[in-house]
Amino acid sequence: MSGQPIRVLLADDQMLVRTGFKVLLDVEDDIEVVGEATNGLEAVELAGATRPDVVLMDIRMPQLDGIKATARISATRGLEQVRVLILTTYDTDAYVFEALQAGASGFLLKDAGPSELLHGIRVVAGGDALLAPSITRRLIEQFTVVRVAGQVAEERLSALTQRERQVLALVGRGLSNAEIAAELFLSPATARTHVSHAMVKLGARDRAQLVVIAYQTGLVSPYTDPSP
Structure with missing residues (x-):
């Protein structure tokens, strides 16, 4: 990241979740939280205003869900370099594959440990995808049909x-x-x-x-x- 901290936007409708992420990220020298969104519409607006490197995006949010918010960010001129990292509960979220199609760069389990979260943010910020092959396969088996x-x-x-x-x-x-x-x-x-x-x-x-x-x-x- 050329010596600059990774700029992260948090998008989750649960205040405790956002607070927990922020506490974890704020102590990292190479990561800076630049905004917090409580719904998908705010996530899109704040992405345009703050130009983060990574949006940590929950799927289930009011007003605009994480998939639609991801699609809007991906389609917005000037935000081509913004990477979206989807948060999923794995067994219950049937939309992760759709999120990847919408432009997300990968996904993390909501119960991921601190080291996994930090690693995921750094991987996605570096331009790589965060996709565990076994999880990708299971999601595709359960929630998609090759059309x-x-x-x-x-x-x-x-x-x-x-x-x-x-x-x-x-x-x-x-x-x-x-x-x-x-x-x-x-x-x-x-x-x-x-x-x-x-x-x-x-x-x-x-x-x-x-x-x-x-x-x-x-x-x-x-x-x-x-x-x-």
């Missing part, structure tokens, strides 16, 4: 080279650039380049959306083990 027919999927992937398809499939399985490089016998820089090219060609906002596309197009099946 893209084979022909449509093929048209969508037609812009990719064969190597880029291989890389996209590995991104969908949750592999990092270093792991992709090892799997395909490439240098990490080359793997990173292939990932970047795939993002551009597919119009993906970030790595999280590449995971969504990998599942939607059938490159990764929700019924097979996504772990390396």
Whole structure:
């Protein structure tokens, strides 16, 4: 982050939750809480006013839920660099996959420990996706149906080279650039380049959306083990 603290906006309708997060984040030298939103509309407004690096976004909020708020932030000119980290209760939130489609960069469980929360914020602020392959797979199994027919999927992937398809499939399985490089016998820089090219060609906002596309197009099946 070039020596500057990571600017975080908290969006949760529960005051105790926001207070707990703020207490935890305020003691970190590299993180600064720049605002607190009590609903989705406030989250969108404060994102525009404060330009945070990361929005810690609850799904269930009044006036505008976290998914719609994420979509609005993602679609707002000038907020392209804002990353949204979704908070979920895992077993009950059926909308995490939709949130990723809306532009979220990942998700955390609401009962995550302090170290997990801090790690997640730093990962997302650094431009990476926070997606545990096992959780991604379970969410897709439970809450989504692949609606893209084979022909449509093929048209969508037609812009990719064969190597880029291989890389996209590995991104969908949750592999990092270093792991992709090892799997395909490439240098990490080359793997990173292939990932970047795939993002551009597919119009993906970030790595999280590449995971969504990998599942939607059938490159990764929700019924097979996504772990390396």
